[in-house]
Amino acid sequence: MQVLRYISDHHPATMREVAAHFKQAAGHARTTVITMMERLRRKGYLKRRKAGGTYQYSPAVPKAALLQSLVRDFVDEALGGSVAPFLAFLARSREVSDENLAELKRIVRELDAQRKGERP
Numbered sequence: 430m431q432v433l434r435y436i437s438d439h440h441p442a443t444m445r446e447v448a449a450h451f452k453q454a455a456g457h458a459r460t461t462v463i464t465m466m467e468r469l470r471r472k473g474y475l476k477r478r479k480a481g482g483t484y485q486y487s488p489a490v491p492k493a494a495l496l497q498s499l500v501r502d503f504v505d506e507a508l509g510g511s512v513a514p515f516l517a518f519l520a521r522s523r524e525v526s527d528e529n530l531a532e533l534k535r536i537v538r539e540l541d542a543q544r545k546g547e548r549p
Contacts, residue, residue: 432466432469433474433488435451436475437492437495438492440485440487441478441480441487442485442486442487443486444462444463444484444486445483474488474489474495474498476488
């Protein structure tokens, strides 16, 4: 996730740039970062093109779509397809800002409207 976020914010980025960032920021070995980048590319999250003898990496989809896909994968894999545990966490969390709460309420209203529009 951190690699995807970094590349989304700094693309196009070379392996050298990404590896240098994560070595300095988190102490990750260059080979670890390269392996992660290649796995993400094979899974379709990143794309690369050769420019001037080096590969430059970019997100395969816009950041918003990427985040939506990652959240969907998290819900499916970690939460067994149910958003209830995540919503329960939010309900008990004191870290939800007023802005985030307003956004959540807006999303719930949209979901409700969609459901009502789908049913006769």
